[in-house]
Amino acid sequence: MHNIAxxxxxxxxGESAAFSQIxxxxxxxxxxxxxxxxxxxxxxxxxAEGRADLILAPLENTLAGPVLRCYDLLYQSAHTMIGEVVLxxxxxxIGCPGSSLDGIRRIQSHPVALAQxxxxxxxxxxxxxxxAEDTAGSVRQIMExxxxxxxxxxxxxAASEYGAQILVSAVEDDPNNFTRFALLQPTHCVTEAIxxxxxxxxxxxxANQAGALFHALEPFALNSIDLMSLVSRPLVGTPWxxxxxxxxxxxxxxxxxxxxxxxxxxCIVELRVLGSYHSGK
Numbered sequence: 143m144h145n146i147a148x149x150x151x152x153x154x155x156g157e158s159a160a161f162s163q164i165x166x167x168x169x170x171x172x173x174x175x176x177x178x179x180x181x182x183x184x185x186x187x188x189x190a191e192g193r194a195d196l197i198l199a200p201l202e203n204t205l206a207g208p209v210l211r212c213y214d215l216l217y218q219s220a221h222t223m224i225g226e227v228v229l230x231x232x233x234x235x236i237g238c239p240g241s242s243l244d245g246i247r248r249i250q251s252h253p254v255a256l257a258q259x260x261x262x263x264x265x266x267x268x269x270x271x272x273x274a275e276d277t278a279g280s281v282r283q284i285m286e287x288x289x290x291x292x293x294x295x296x297x298x299x300a301a302s303e304y305g306a307q308i309l310v311s312a313v314e315d316d317p318n319n320f321t322r323f324a325l326l327q328p329t330h331c332v333t334e335a336i337x338x339x340x341x342x343x344x345x346x347x348x349a350n351q352a353g354a355l356f357h358a359l360e361p362f363a364l365n366s367i368d369l370m371s372l373v374s375r376p377l378v379g380t381p382w383x384x385x386x387x388x389x390x391x392x393x394x395x396x397x398x399x400x401x402x403x404x405x406x407x408x409c410i411v412e413l414r415v416l417g418s419y420h421s422g423k
Contacts, residue, residue, distance in 0.1 A: 157279040367399060
């Protein structure tokens with residue numbers, strides 16, 4: 143990763159104690175200055191508006207799949223991916239001090255977090271679900287409400303941050319619940335390659351014809367480059383046409399990648415390398 147100034151401000155989506163903030167501290171250290179943004183749109187606008195120097199954006203969850211809005215905003219932005227971090231996501235049922243699980247009648251959280259805890263809700267049919275904007279924000283809200291019958295699903299860290307009480311830990315359906323985050327910097331600020339980078343994200347558009355995607359993938363296979371993820375997104379204004387985001391296990395400067403990208407040129411309409419970095423996997 144590029145050297146990050148100790149005064150750098152890193153923007154994340156959510157409220158204080160959100161999983162994105164935890165991920166930023168895991169990647170850059172506990173002392174990093176973090177800037178909360180309410181939406182993904184405000185997150186990607188934060189650098190241009192002078193509120194942040196870097197962005198940490200979630201790209202993929204092992205249970206919920208790709209965070210599609212972030213892929214779209216990444217494509218629209220002028221940012222380069224300079225780092226990656228993977229965070230284990232563990233959910234807790236969190237209530238006001240003095241509350242008990244037997245008394246909880248409603249639990250609120252982000253819809254993805256609620257969906258990742260279906261077994262818990264199946265085992266507690268008397269508890270209803272309420273959708274909220276953010277996991278950590280849900281904890282703040284229940285503390286402000288002060289109703290012992292209302293709880294939230296969020297991280298252990300969020301309970302500590304807001305002085306709430308953990309009622310049940312590890313309520314996620316699958317312990318293999320991880321989210322992959324990308325650290326982004328304005329492209330004009332990236333002046334050197336990351337030493338020993340071992341992954342690259344790129345986006346390409348292929349012609350709308352039979353075999354186009356196959357021929358775009360073939361150079362990676364022929365040059366022994368592992369394809370780690372593939373996400374398709376529709377081209378707005380051109381129905382049934384798509385662009386594809388790839389994450390591959392090689393730096394853009396790797397001779398295998400240089401060869402593969404050269405071989406790829408006849409197969410594509412557009413190609414952008416979005417950054418090489420150390421894989422968090």
